[in-house]
Amino acid sequence: MSTNFNRKDLLGIRELSPAEITHILDTAESFRDVSRREIKKVPTLRGRTVINLFFEASTRTRTSFEIAAKRLSADAINISASSSSVTKGETLLDTARNLEAMAPDCIVIRHNCAGAPHQLARICRAGIVNAGDGSHEHPTQALLDALTIREHKGGIEGLKVAIIGDILHSRVARSNIHLLTALGASVSVAGPGTLVPKDFTELVEKGLRVERRIEDAIEGADVVMILRIQRERQTSAFFPSMREYAVHYGLHLEHLTLASQDAIVMHPGPMNRGIEISSEVADGSRSLILDQVSNGVAVRMAILYLLAGGGRAGGDVDDTTKRIGE
Amino acid sequence: MRLLIKGGYLIDPTVGENAGRDLLIEKGRVAAVLKPGEDAPEDAQVFDATGLVVAPGFIDMHVHLREPGQEYKETIETGARAAVAGGWTSVCAMPNTDPVNDNPAVTRFIIEQAERAHLANVFPIGAITKASGGAELAEMGEMKRAGIVAVSDDGRPVPSSGMMRRAMEYARGFDLVVVDHCEERSLVAGGVMHEGRMSLILGLRGMPAAAEEIDAIRDCLLAELTGARVHLAHVSTRGAIEAVRRAKHKGLDVTCEVAPHHWALTDEVVEGYDTNTKMNPPLRSREHVYAVLEGLRDGTIDAIATDHAPHHADEKALEYDHAPFGVTGLETGVALALDRLVHEGVIGLERLVELCSVNPARIFRLADRGTLKQGAIGDVTILDPDLSWTFDAAKSKSRSRNTPFDGWQFRGAVVATIVAGRIVYEHPELKQIRERNEANKREEIEAKR
Numbered sequence: 001m002s003t004n005f006n007r008k009d010l011l012g013i014r015e016l017s018p019a020e021i022t023h024i025l026d027t028a029e030s031f032r033d034v035s036r037r038e039i040k041k042v043p044t045l046r047g048r049t050v051i052n053l054f055f056e057a058s059t060r061t062r063t064s065f066e067i068a069a070k071r072l073s074a075d076a077i078n079i080s081a082s083s084s085s086v087t088k089g090e091t092l093l094d095t096a097r098n099l100e101a102m103a104p105d106c107i108v109i110r111h112n113c114a115g116a117p118h119q120l121a122r123i124c125r126a127g128i129v130n131a132g133d134g135s136h137e138h139p140t141q142a143l144l145d146a147l148t149i150r151e152h153k154g155g156i157e158g159l160k161v162a163i164i165g166d167i168l169h170s171r172v173a174r175s176n177i178h179l180l181t182a183l184g185a186s187v188s189v190a191g192p193g194t195l196v197p198k199d200f201t202e203l204v205e206k207g208l209r210v211e212r213r214i215e216d217a218i219e220g221a222d223v224v225m226i227l228r229i230q231r232e233r234q235t236s237a238f239f240p241s242m243r244e245y246a247v248h249y250g251l252h253l254e255h256l257t258l259a260s261q262d263a264i265v266m267h268p269g270p271m272n273r274g275i276e277i278s279s280e281v282a283d284g285s286r287s288l289i290l291d292q293v294s295n296g297v298a299v300r301m302a303i304l305y306l307l308a309g310g311g312r313a314g315g316d317v318d319d320t321t322k323r324i325g326e
Numbered sequence: 327m328r329l330l331i332k333g334g335y336l337i338d339p340t341v342g343e344n345a346g347r348d349l350l351i352e353k354g355r356v357a358a359v360l361k362p363g364e365d366a367p368e369d370a371q372v373f374d375a376t377g378l379v380v381a382p383g384f385i386d387m388h389v390h391l392r393e394p395g396q397e398y399k400e401t402i403e404t405g406a407r408a409a410v411a412g413g414w415t416s417v418c419a420m421p422n423t424d425p426v427n428d429n430p431a432v433t434r435f436i437i438e439q440a441e442r443a444h445l446a447n448v449f450p451i452g453a454i455t456k457a458s459g460g461a462e463l464a465e466m467g468e469m470k471r472a473g474i475v476a477v478s479d480d481g482r483p484v485p486s487s488g489m490m491r492r493a494m495e496y497a498r499g500f501d502l503v504v505v506d507h508c509e510e511r512s513l514v515a516g517g518v519m520h521e522g523r524m525s526l527i528l529g530l531r532g533m534p535a536a537a538e539e540i541d542a543i544r545d546c547l548l549a550e551l552t553g554a555r556v557h558l559a560h561v562s563t564r565g566a567i568e569a570v571r572r573a574k575h576k577g578l579d580v581t582c583e584v585a586p587h588h589w590a591l592t593d594e595v596v597e598g599y600d601t602n603t604k605m606n607p608p609l610r611s612r613e614h615v616y617a618v619l620e621g622l623r624d625g626t627i628d629a630i631a632t633d634h635a636p637h638h639a640d641e642k643a644l645e646y647d648h649a650p651f652g653v654t655g656l657e658t659g660v661a662l663a664l665d666r667l668v669h670e671g672v673i674g675l676e677r678l679v680e681l682c683s684v685n686p687a688r689i690f691r692l693a694d695r696g697t698l699k700q701g702a703i704g705d706v707t708i709l710d711p712d713l714s715w716t717f718d719a720a721k722s723k724s725r726s727r728n729t730p731f732d733g734w735q736f737r738g739a740v741v742a743t744i745v746a747g748r749i750v751y752e753h754p755e756l757k758q759i760r761e762r763n764e765a766n767k768r769e770e771i772e773a774k775r
Contacts, residue, residue, distance in 0.1 A: 091644060092644070092645055111645070113645035113646060113647040113648065114528055114529040114530050115528065115530070115598075115599030115645065115646045116645050118598060118599045119599055119646075133529070134530075134647070136528060136530075197526065199523070199526070200526060202522075202523040203523070203526050203527055
């Protein structure tokens with residue numbers, strides 16, 4: 001396998017070529033096995049340091065990155081920082097410079113401000129991984145979603161994907177739209193008018209539609225992605241009540257009759273059961289929500305490997321994992 | 327003290343004749359406009375302007391000098407130094423200092439500091455409402471007596487239409503023009519860049535063009551209702567410019583200015599999250615930039631004003647959401663006009679002088695400025711429209727460095743700035759420029775008119 005990924009950082013999906021995306025997914029696939037073994041560890045990143053710098057509360061993503069780092073034998077350090085750098089005294093860039101002085105190989109950052117990882121990337125030698133920046137991008141989420149879809153649908157090209165919910169504020173939606181349309185899927189988005197701007201189609205050159213009703217987006221869909229209603233982001237000012245949201249924009253079992261016969265349902269978590277998704281759907285046979293979580297570890301291993309490890313040096317992931325497996 | 331500006335090409339629309347002329351300035355005023363070869367006093371200091379454009383001093387209607395209160399960003403002295411390096415003989419200082427210029431004591435302080443700096447003329451603009459709080463009228467009459475040339479709550483626009491109406495009616499009594507920063511705040515709601523395709527892509531909260539346009543239209547309606555003189559600051563959208571166009575068509579006394587970054591840049595440069603692309607009004611999308619160019623071309627836009635807004639590097643080194651709005655502009659504005667407007671064929675040099683000098687003087691009633699007629703104040707801006715140069719922010723005269731134009735190459739430069747007959751700025755390479763310009767450039771200039 002040749003190396004098709006020569007970036008210092010992973011800041012977003014938008015700037016990646018289809019070949020780069022496919023390369024990451026292929027790499028992730030080969031790492032998936034590591035997590036299925038009894039000894040879930042390879043020495044690939046031994047001696048490397050990964051810092052998880054989280055300015056926003058997160059359990060799933062932070063844990064996923066930590067496990068990914070540890071399964072690659074990297075040293076992983078978690079830092080939960082206050083996001084209000086302005087009031088707290090130390091600025092984001094000073095924090096980054098301090099961490100940089102301890103010579104990490106990778107800094108994984110989540111921040112409530114769009115662009116924070118980009119600002120870090122400009123001043124840090126370490127590879128920067130965007131683990132979610134404001135409403136901008138969440139590239140590893142889109143990659144793990146794509147890995148999950150590929151696993152169940154065989155590929156991305158030609159699929160019809162519906163994304164339902166708060167599109168305006170969603171970094172998950174943006175990264176997914178960039179990735180899915182780049183690989184040839186068509187995407188329809190729907191949700192309350194306040195959270196789905198009519199001009200959202202301009203996000204990408206082609207392959208994106210905005211629907212007024214969620215039923216129209218779901219019709220014929222191969223994949224239905226439900227977004228979380230982020231109560232902490234005051235999205236409640238955008239619709240009258242959770243009750244009304246659940247009735248008009250929540251995903252119920254009967255919606256799935258509109259989708260294609262073998263449609264799959266995804267949610268980036270954490271779920272608000274009974275609001276954006278009913279428990280019947282979330283726990284039903286179409287739901288791949290837990291597969292997404294498993295694939296998250298594989299994707300993050302691939303990213304850390306490509307940025308901090310042999311990837312950039314030209315090492316071969318297949319050889320590494322095979323050798324360890326034997 | 328006599329200064330003879332010799333051999334230059336005079337461009338002054340108020341005189342109506344653009345030609346090779348020598349300019350004699352005596353005791354701070356234009357004593358004579360002489361045809362080449364006409365006799366001039368032999369004891370005058372001579373400024374050789376061969377091959378250069380000589381224009382009435384440029385007036386920047388919209389700057390933030392930060393003093394009093396935020397001297398770590400800029401002082402009146404450093405701001406004035408940047409102004410003359412950028413070709414501005416006069417700057418008009420917005421009142422959003424700390425304290426706000428809402429009373430004659432602050433007005434007098436600004437004027438005294440400017441006199442102490444003794445570089446550019448500084449004309450203070452007073453607040454419309456006390457502390458620019460939008461609730462009570464500020465003492466416009468007293469501030470006028472102390473020296474303000476206009477009123478504005480720039481940066482904190484008057485939200486209430488009722489209050490704005492009263493302000494316009496009151497300002498009329500003192501023949502003060504009301505300058506408004508058009509922004510309907512509830513529509514902006516925490517926005518940090520223009521709302522459109524780029525804000526969607528970058529995940530940054532948007533400021534819709536409609537927020538500027540609603541206030542622009544409101545102000546035009548209120549100008550009609552009150553008969554006041556109204557000037558819209560830094561218009562940046564198609565709809566705001568269209569509102570001014572319609573108001574002018576109706577015969578209302580409505581004028582407007584545009585800032586250089588609004589024709590030189592689009593919101594696409596926000597990609598990368600460089601906080602030196604963050605200002606208010608924000609960089610707009612292409613269609614709005616075209617509307618700005620059209621407004622400059624067809625006369626709807628009256629003035630070019632830099633909206634020079636210095637901020638300390640530490641403040642700009644924050645997340646895009648948290649960094650303050652504003653960029654410096656005094657030292658790049660004229661070059662951006664020459665490079666992007668004159669050389670691109672949008673406007674000619676004569677129109678440039680209208681935009682940078684004649685009209686600002688008229689709108690703010692700056693007596694004997696914006697012209698080089700005999701008897702006018704001897705404020706002169708001297709340009710080399712063809713000089714190529716590179717802007718290096720590190721060498722800026724401003725105390726701040728928050729510019730999106732660092733490293734930009736320009737064709738067209740300011741080579742000297744003269745305030746009341748006193749040379750306050752000379753291009754460091756003036757000697758070499760003169761040597762290069764020995765060859766007669768008059769034909770070239772003629773072609774650009």
